[in-house]
Amino acid sequence: MNEPNIGALASYDVAIFPPGRCSDPFGVTKCTSGDSSVEPYMAVHNTLLAHASVVSLYRKKYQAMQKGAVGISIYSFWSYPLTNSTVDLEATRRCIDFYFGWILDPLVFGDYPQVMKKNVGSRLPPFTEVQSELIKGSLDFIGINHYYSLYVNDRPLETGVQDYKADISVSLRGSRIDPPSSQGFPVNVPSDPKGLQLQLEYLKETYGNLPVYVQENGICRRQPR
Template sequence: MNAIWYEPFSNSSEDKLAAERAQSFYMNWFLDPIILGKYPSEMHDILGPDLIAFSKYDSEKLKNGLDFIGINHYTSYYVKDCIYSTCEQGKGSSKTEGFALTSAQMNGRSIGEPTALAWLYIHPQGMEIIVTYIKERYNNIPMYITENGFGMIEHSSDDVKRVEYLSSYLDSLATAIRKGADVRGYFVWSLLDNFEWNHGYSIRFGLHHVDFATLNRTSRGSAFWYKNFIAQHKAMVGIKLGHTQE
């Protein structure tokens, strides 16, 4: 499940409600029916009769239909209300997206450090917040972080920024775990440079570099860092996963 944390652009009640709508129209409309047997209330409020209602039979059949939730988390976005506030057109601003404008940059403010990908901004605290949100909304169903990673254009094996990204996001995940989130596993995206749906071979996420002409593979600095990280930590309840040793 692709999971973005949506941060209200301001402390206004309108932007806070918009953030809930953004989450409901992006992630919850998949998970709510399968786990809770119904669509999110925010979707009903906006879409009304256009949203198909589940029969009582379907709702009961759907409830608790997951053994675990797989979470793909990379980044976070700001959200601005488009119902009670003046709002430019953009991603999220339409009725079918919840009238909640989403962007990593608003009014000259950035939610985090930009990267080579237009959609990926570094906001590690979003990992803790989204995992905690899912824990509380869905009764702490077991979770796996099925994707988390950092894309680069450079072919270099010196990927310090990737190490910094992974380390900060793992620290954030460890905080959520210490606070009770039932996270059973974590998977870096990805082991090797690969074909990305939107970017082909131009963006590289791999811990290992791949020469696509020869298929030769070379370990990047992040591969050695992650190997050491895993070696230093064991999968035990309460282990402090996020603190690496020099």
């Protein structure tokens, strides 16, 4: 699986990927069907269960003979706190949990990060005990697609209709002096080798020293149309 975290958001929150489902006011165009508050979480939940089922099958029937490995690749960036305030430090940790932990915590530990359970509430599908055991440990390596680091600061948790961006309650910037991005991810952000190093160290320390493959890397540039 490649970037299930971004695929779910693009397909079921902002509707720039098929099947183009979303709900107002979250879509990039006016939405005709979907629920941005719930469907991205459902999509990732089902993706993780499908991934775990395939890994279970492969390990039982093919891995011993083929000597293959199965992993998953996530969209990633390293997060720096905009300031050293407690709220920005907490926001930075929350950002990491929402982007890395959303996918990797279930596959390594069997459940979603606690902060996601708190902020998303009943919109985050729960795993049964059987499902938790199925997904726990269901990867041989971690793949990451990494292009830049971003600066994170706290944004108050919104009330009313929410989606993933509201649930994470952070603002993202390409540098300390940039204004917050209004489009989700800043563009034309410089590369940051130190951020990649810190990200690799975090993955090693958090997820039990699993092999990590940097599957996409470079400088992110969005060309004008």
